Amino acid sequence: MSIVTLLTDFGYRDWYVGSMKGVILGLAPHCTIVDITHEIPPGDVLRGALVLREACRFFPPLSVHVAIVDPGVGTSRKAIVARGGNMFFVGPDNGILSMAVELFEDKEVRAIEREELFLERVSDTFHGRDVFAPVAAFLAKGGEMMSLGRKLSEWVRIPFPEVTHTEAGLEGQVLHVDRFGNGVTNIPEKELRKIGEISSLRVSVEGLPHDLRIRRTYAEVPLGSALALVGSSGFLEIAVNGGDASKLLHLEPGKTRIRVLLE
Amino acid sequence: MSIVTLLTDFGYRDWYVGSMKGVILGLAPHCTIVDITHEIPPGDVLRGALVLREACRFFPPLSVHVAIVDPGVGTSRKAIVARGGNMFFVGPDNGILSMAVELFEDKEVRAIEREELFLERVSDTFHGRDVFAPVAAFLAKGGEMMSLGRKLSEWVRIPFPEVTHTEAGLEGQVLHVDRFGNGVTNIPEKELRKIGEISSLRVSVEGLPHDLRIRRTYAEVPLGSALALVGSSGFLEIAVNGGDASKLLHLEPGKTRIRVLLE
């Protein structure tokens, strides 16, 4: 009973996700398909890479993660399969898999070259259905990754944006705005601890006149007030209790700078 | 083959739902996960409670319903498990489970206290993944609810808003606006029958100049016309044939008053 997860920018309104699932279940009827999300904004490879990174680690060994945000579909960009620890990743070689695979020390990346696994007619614009779905089914049934194609030493990586250490503390950025409007930053808890006790740190959000203290829960500040906290992925988050921080504080992924200082 | 249903306000665009499913499937690989919805508006516990109440009763015995709309996550609010008839309910003790559990005569509520079941590191902001997902998997595998924690006699209930009987008939309200814009009220069919024959009743919608008769199907009135009918959940509904009643008639959940009178 293998798990195949799907993460795409296909949305929920067309036949794209359904037809991928049909292909997978036709080839691997006993696998369990799990949608991570299909609402990655069209073509936003960075966002796809981030969401995959955060979701994949909670899945059991041998899960097969298919991630498709693929503006270059049909061009010469490679199709790749990766192993990170004991999980598999399948998708285009445009960086979408890279943040997840880089979580693991023990990893391997291969080109997908066994065309006899693909659907009989491969379209130029829907490799999710015609290439990646059958390859995922092959892996879910216990097929050998090694047999899929040659090992790659070069492949496209999106580097995780690291924080900058400054004299006063550190500087990072808002990485992702979630459904609640919380701004997830690129600042991991362990970097915070390098500066000082969490309780003695101050967080300065670009454009916000006053600094924020780091709280444990949303409810520690009054409704409608801004706060910082270490979120469930282990990164500093900027939030508003009961409100949408991205709107109220004008947080923009990849833009809004966040500084952490000792009191 | 147990069923675990999920109802949250997490939306479909982040990694939150995916990581909960990873945790559940890692612990209970043979369960079937069903999404009720993840589009409860952020923090809207009442709406979550209503949707859970309507959805849960169509599931088979031993289903485990996980419902998480949890603005107080990380505070001292309890985590609870409930049994209603032969179904299980898991979530925060803020009322979200209460309308569903109160459907059943035979019920029991317990605190979730067995911390060794939780994920190794419990975050302060994502108990869905770290607490409720592993507890749901435990129940789905046949774990004893009794072993999870002490029985509670006090727990948070959101009372179902009952109708008011007046001299002229009864008064209720719009409870929920659905995807089609239909206004589901809190007026059950059996209360209508207490006033008189359904066919001789008139429905007065706050702000609407003329009364409505109670029809059987949408198509009984011309396209674009308003009507009332007994909806599929057994409650009076206000609708517009082929249109969005909430927009056209300005229906607001919890606000718009509905009166039912004998002709």
Add this chain to the structure above:
Amino acid sequence: MSIVTLLTDFGYRDWYVGSMKGVILGLAPHCTIVDITHEIPPGDVLRGALVLREACRFFPPLSVHVAIVDPGVGTSRKAIVARGGNMFFVGPDNGILSMAVELFEDKEVRAIEREELFLERVSDTFHGRDVFAPVAAFLAKGGEMMSLGRKLSEWVRIPFPEVTHTEAGLEGQVLHVDRFGNGVTNIPEKELRKIGEISSLRVSVEGLPHDLRIRRTYAEVPLGSALALVGSSGFLEIAVNGGDASKLLHLEPGKTRIRVLLE
């Protein structure tokens, strides 16, 4: 392990889809339920029919496809079951199944008349839960379609809008705008080939001052430029590389005319 697919206009925010799944899994616990989509615009039978047509063919034999966009629910419109090749289709007799069923040479349509299969209390407004879900479960468990009701020779078909051949080439229309804003037309590749070599054709989009050439991939034109290509369903598509063609070129399903001419 039979597959039941669901395609509806119920959306993701209410209890409607969840309660259908509860009914199906209660009756056929071993089936795999796959959501095609629940975001068909309310009442848009044509769109539902198109999406079902494109999705269904990628599913394995014996899949049961349930499609419910049903503005006439509760009226005298029939409930039908169809077999197309070795797949089953279940839904209202309003044309929603017709484009999918018409894909198959070998087909059969029957009225659903075995009321003892339905839920005990059949509402007037939610046959998805009360009629179609139990019938789908019956088929998924291997129940005989023949036993469901009498064979129909007349049933509602939505004709697939065919292209018109003109002296200069052919004329079609935008059929569907997908999540990316691509305009999928009703012009199949084989009709293009009747006019001439794909590379020597020009595509004229209503309202667009210049003609488009037919490319193989989005990336063959600069970012932000319009192009035509044969999409993954085998139909001519109008797209903008990295952009939303429906917004930029004002494409409207069922309205925007597309002409294909020899250079």
